[in-house]
Amino acid sequence: MILSLFAVTACTSADGNTAAPGEQTPPASAAPSITAIPSTLPDQPTAPPTPVDPKDVKCEYRKDDTGVPSKFVGMPPAKPVKAALNAKNMTLKTNQGDIVIELVPESTPCTVNSFYFLAKKNYFDNTLCHRLTTTESNGLDLLQCGDPQAKGDGKNKSDGTGGPGYLFPDENLGPAYTRGVVFMAQGGDAANSNGSQFAISFSDEAAQLPAAYTPFGVVTKGIEVVDKIAAGGVIKNEDDILSEDGGSNAPKIRVEIKDVIVK
Numbered sequence: 001m002i003l004s005l006f007a008v009t010a011c012t013s014a015d016g017n018t019a020a021p022g023e024q025t026p027p028a029s030a031a032p033s034i035t036a037i038p039s040t041l042p043d044q045p046t047a048p049p050t051p052v053d054p055k056d057v058k059c060e061y062r063k064d065d066t067g068v069p070s071k072f073v074g075m076p077p078a079k080p081v082k083a084a085l086n087a088k089n090m091t092l093k094t095n096q097g098d099i100v101i102e103l104v105p106e107s108t109p110c111t112v113n114s115f116y117f118l119a120k121k122n123y124f125d126n127t128l129c130h131r132l133t134t135t136e137s138n139g140l141d142l143l144q145c146g147d148p149q150a151k152g153d154g155k156n157k158s159d160g161t162g163g164p165g166y167l168f169p170d171e172n173l174g175p176a177y178t179r180g181v182v183f184m185a186q187g188g189d190a191a192n193s194n195g196s197q198f199a200i201s202f203s204d205e206a207a208q209l210p211a212a213y214t215p216f217g218v219v220t221k222g223i224e225v226v227d228k229i230a231a232g233g234v235i236k237n238e239d240d241i242l243s244e245d246g247g248s249n250a251p252k253i254r255v256e257i258k259d260v261i262v263k
Contacts, residue, residue, distance in 0.1 A: 057085075059110035061166045064195065069158055071148035072165030073121040080105070080113035084262070087112055090119070090217060092145070093259040094129075096229060099200070099222035101182050103262070107172040108216040111184060111194065112262070115216075118164060118196060119260040128152030129229075129255035130159040131199075131248035137234045138249065141203035143226050144185055145257060146196040154235030154250035163195030170194065171214045177206035180223055184214040202226045229253045 059078050064070060085105045092099040105112040118124060130150030133142045149162035169192040170184075177183055178201060185197040194214060199206075202223065219226070232253035239247035 057109045059113060059168060061110075061114070061168045064163055064165050064167045069149040069162040070165035071123060071162065073118065073123050075166055076114050076117035080109045081116065084113040084116035085109055087116060087262050089220075089263065090115055091261045092124075092222075092257055093261070094225070095256045095258065096253065097222055097225040099225055100220050101217040102220045103217045104172070108214060109171075110168055111171055111214055111216045114164075114168060114194075114196075115260070116262045119262045122259075123148065123164065123196065124257050124260040127257050129257065130250055132230065132234050132251035133249060134230060134234060135203070135205055137236065138240070139205070140201075140209070141205050141230065142199045142201055143229060143251065143255070144197060144199045144248070145255070146185070146198050148196065150248075152250050152254065154237040154248070157239050157247040159250070160197070160248045163197065167193045167195055170212070172216070173211045173214065175211075175215050176204075177201045177209050177213070177215060178204045180219040181206075181215050182217045182219065184216065186213065200226055202230055229255055 057080055059076065059080060061075050061078065087103050087105055090101045090103055092101070103112050103115075124146065127145070127148050128150050129143055129145035130147050130152045131142075131144035133140045133144075135141055144160070147160055147162040148164070150156065150159045152159065175181070181201045183199055183201070184194040185199050186193045186195070191212060198216075199213075200219060229251050232251060235250040235252055237247045237249050240249050
């Protein structure tokens with residue numbers, strides 16, 4: 001079985017009908033700020049995060065033996081490094097503009113530690129955001145990136161299957177995946193199998209997803225870049241997630257990550 005991207009089918013029925021639309025999408029300037037991951041809409045209170053004591057954190061990174069394509073640059077340290085636990089933002093420097101994601105290492109120390117490690121290894125450099133879903137195409141509004149082998153052309157059947165050669169457990173499950181929230185992507189039937197792929201929600205439609213994907217940040221700058229990419233449309237791939245062969249609907253606007261900076 002090919003490990004593909006997160007289960008968009010969670011909101012798309014077998015007969016192709018999409019889930020009912022959610023609340024109205026706020027304008028770009030209304031992307032939520034976070035103390036932890038926003039589990040509520042911006043006008044509702046959010047509990048402050050519980051500080052993480054580095055001595056109490058041990059991450060369980062394990063070798064990915066599923067046989068999916070991988071770009072192995074090593075294993076992150078089981079004990080998160082101080083720089084990762086203190087990280088405030090992850091900046092995606094793309095050919096379409098910068099996207100700044102406010103991180104929550106207080107709630108997702110192992111996820112942030114993994115991104116810090118991979119960014120330092122230049123793992124994401126010159127990779128493509130391979131998948132775009134919209135309410136019209138798949139019932140959700142998401143841009144997905146982080147597959148180091150992806151072609152991003154809507155034709156490659158292995159797009160959405162690549163990873164870093166290791167997997168790690170879920171964290172911080174529960175908050176809704178509203179506009180601006182960034183979360184890990186994994187197979188819908190593969191809990192605790194996070195790698196390097198992640199998705200950016202650009203509307204509140206993904207709030208309908210089950211709490212099965214680790215939310216680790218929220219876009220504070222550059223959500224309009226994602227909106228522009230979404231407005232460019234989707235390259236339809238008939239072998240998208242509904243097919244066992246994998247593949248993905250790609251954005252018509254080519255999105256290349258030039259660099260990822262975590263600090």
